[in-house]
Each structure stands twice: as C-alpha cells, then as structure tokens.
Amino acid sequence: MLRKLFPHPYLTLLLVITWMLLVNQLKLGSLVLAVILGTIIPLITAPYWPDRPILRNPMAIIGYVLIVLYDIVKSNFIVAGVVLLKPNSQLKPAWVTVPIDLRTPEAITVLAGTITMTPGTVTADMSGDGRSLLIHCLHAPDPDAVRDEIKSRYEARLMRIFE
C-alpha cells in the first residue's frame, strides 16, 4: 500500500525539498502543497520509471560530490589555461573509448554527467549495448591516462554507491 502510494520515496523527498527551497520560507501551507506535489508527480511518472534505483551505500555520495566539486573547480582553471594560452595548432583533441563495468542506468547517467562536468572531457555517445562510453577530450596528449583516471577516480566510487 505504502509502496503503491510512494513508488519513488527519494523522488518524493527531493520534490518536497525543491519546492520548499523555491518558496524560500518555512510555512505550513507550502509544506502541504509540497507534500501533495511530491505524492502526485511520482505517481504520474511511475510508468516511465518502473524500477527503484538501489543505493547500496548512500553515505558515499557525500564523498563523491565533494570530489566532483573539487574537480569542477580544477577543470575550470585547466580549461581556462588551454583556451587562453594554447594556440589552436598545438591543441590535441581526441576521442576516447571508455569501457564501463557499471550496469544500472542511474549509475551510468551519473558517470556520463560527471565526465562532462570535469577536466576537458565531454560524453558524446554510448555503444548500442551500453558497455562503453564515447568521450571527447579537449586536450589529451595521452588518451589512455584519461581513460584510466575516469575508471579509477569516478567509476570505482560509483560502483560502491550503486552496485
């Protein structure tokens, strides 16, 4: 019964928090509306998202977010340096194939998003069977190092969170 009413408890929680942040003040009225929205929206969208994502190790998310934030700041400086200091002729853009061991769609989505947000890499495509990602690097003299860093720095941590 409870599972029918709240098919995605995390989504409900997220919607309630998001609505309260949008309202920007703590009032009972907006909390009631937030709970109503948080109940209705997951119910309506449930057919498109039949499975609950499994979080094996929710506390590890905090460490992951901190590492990604640090990398985003670092990547800003690196990309700024490449844009301002490197002439286009010295730029070495490269396509890199990253084989992935993650199997859950949520984990792959997070990995792809993280890759796009961090040092000079953009996720462009996925193979038909979802077992490798196509990454474009802005400046990669050593493409293999990029692949290894993604696998050890992000994928290993996501593996601990999701699978």
Add this chain to the structure above:
Amino acid sequence: MEFLAEIVISVLLVAAGIFGLVGSIGLIKLPDTMTRLHAPTKATTLGVGGVLIASMLYFWIFKATLSWHELLITMFLLLTAPITANFIAKAHLHRFGKESDLPDTKTDRGWATFEDEAKEMQPVMTRVTPPAQAPSDH
C-alpha cells in the same frame, strides 16, 4: 568584518566575470564544434557558481536573510549542463560525424548514434521489466 566581507564578495564577482569571459572567448577561438563544447560546459560553471556564492554571502551578511534560491540554481545548472552538452554532441555526430573518425567501441555493437535504427538498443537496465504498454505518441 563588513569590510572583509565586501572584499571577499568583490573578489568572487570579479573572478566569476573572468571565467564567464574565458568561456565566451573559448566559444569564438576554438576550431570546431566538439572542442567549442568544452568552453561553455566548464569555464562558465565556475563563472555562474562564483556569482551565486557572492549573492548568498551578500544576503547573509548584509541583509541578514539566508537565501536558498542560489543552491537551487546550482543544482539545476549541474543537472542540465551535461545533458545539453550530450544533446549537442549527438546532434553534431548525426549531422557531420563519420563513424570511421571514431575509435572502436571495444564491444560487439557500434556507437548508438550510428547503429541501424531497426536494431534494438540492448537494455542497459538488466533488472527492469518493460512497462506493460509503451507510450504511443513518440
């Protein structure tokens, strides 16, 4: 104390402006679509982030109210930037990309963009049973 806060907020705003500018310069300077994608997805995140932190500090220290909207903007930005970048990259591959330019997938299948449309995408969702009826209008 207020003076110190003013300095911190000003530094954040100026740094944010510089990163925004670098992102825009990158858009003009870099040679092709794929490399140009890197400028807005990275150099501008710190640009916008700096303005948001400055705004939060300003309202907290000088107006004595804590504003949560900045956190939401950060969250939406971090969620939407990778998806937009991925869509632009895929559109670029569809229109101008050649499969021969791309590296091998190292699996039995090709890249999703270039695969035969009739070929079913193998489900990544190994533990998922498909919904009883698929939505018909797209």
